[in-house]
Amino acid sequence: MHARLNALSVPALREACSQCNLRELCLPVGLSDRELGQLDELVNLRRRILRGQHLYRGNDPFEAIYAIKTGFFKTDVLLEDGREQVTGFQMAGEILGLDGIGSEKHTCNAVALEDSEVCVIPFTDLENYSREIGALQHHFHKVMSREIVRDHGVMMLLGIMRAEERLAAFLLNLSQRFTARGYSPTEFNLRMTRNEIGSYLGLKLETVSRAFSRFQEEGLITVHQKHIQILDVAGLKKLLSERRA
Amino acid sequence: MHARLNALSVPALREACSQCNLRELCLPVGLSDRELGQLDELVNLRRRILRGQHLYRGNDPFEAIYAIKTGFFKTDVLLEDGREQVTGFQMAGEILGLDGIGSEKHTCNAVALEDSEVCVIPFTDLENYSREIGALQHHFHKVMSREIVRDHGVMMLLGIMRAEERLAAFLLNLSQRFTARGYSPTEFNLRMTRNEIGSYLGLKLETVSRAFSRFQEEGLITVHQKHIQILDVAGLKKLLSERRA
DNA sequence: TGTCTACGTTGACACAGATCAAAGCTCCTG
């Protein structure tokens, strides 16, 4: 089930957390230089996941959480009958695997949407280190809490928003996360299919496609396949706040 | 904003965690007797919340998490335009407030649906104690992780299930949680209105009402106002698994 | 005991989004 780890995927200690340009977004936030050095010991293994491969699957034993170094993932849950619910899309600096702590098994699938690399953080070690490093403990708690808050946002989206509101929220959220990583807020390539967007947003792929077309007609964005350009951020935001009574 | 704490709401040290009959469901799971004693020091304050009152509101500063000693709560998020998304219903032994860790402010509202009592767990203290007590640290992580997994379940519900599937899943979930607390799996009183159920399930109250009526016609349950009796658990489960292609 | 208010049920109808179907675009592979 696990991808074989070859020698190349373990460059270890090279470019550890203390050197990583994601350290302001990722687990090390708020650590002192000395503490960062300790984290380098904890996170000394990397794993490369090719596009389409699983980082883990539902029911795999839970051993580690993963920080995305490069690339892009989706997480999803499957129903027996084949229905899929995408529970999130994750990008560099974000943490995968938190779902597994509670039951010691993973409860969803994590699939790379492009060739990716993750830092492996053995969970027992993380707990041990957090008992030493208060700042690490606290930040880890924040990461989990934010995941809960993010999930509430998705519930909101699924529970009370209409199709175009959902898609606008989705685009704005991506834009904001790309910005935080130093990319353009207004121009990016989607890594996921219309079907995956639809699954995440509780819509069918045709509805997603139509909403994209509609946004384009209205001059809010341009779409060419997976390439998106946001022309009118304010317009998208307006879609979210205005609501016919 | 905070309810005033009167003398009666602080019986402290009496019936602490070590004596509490919820200790197998709540935060103390997996602690040794000695560790339980330590927890008694951490959790020494109770707060009484009357029906309809808020335990906390979105934007309140985050200081503590809460274990429900008795009673029943809902958590919700409000949009500016008044739309409400109920994000969960919580009962005895469950933990409230985890949403606030990430931003040091609460991000949702917690409202008592019946007169309730919660144990106040100051969060800084909890972090300090978890650095001492590995089992507490680990169990706390499990609690947070399970909240994430629960949220994924709700996304699934909202994203891909039809109205009757949602309601069946909701009833079965309540039944299972009541069972874990020693109540009847098949007969209970709903603490929430049809509107609140609808908000949680992403449906309108009329749809919830109709689904209840339908279940009753089909002999799956009886409904009289808030009183529910499940007549055919297997039938409800079948609703969830069977799905016209 | 009567009335008020909040909550729940039911019916008729409307509509957003699903479903079904056909065709176009891109990129990969041989």
Added chain:
DNA sequence: CAGGAGCTTTGATCTGTGTCAACGTAGACA
């Protein structure tokens, strides 16, 4: 560079749930 697979777009139609409206029920309170 031909063929095919996977993805996307668009149109036509269908349907589950929302919306609107009327009425019913139960508990609270004067």
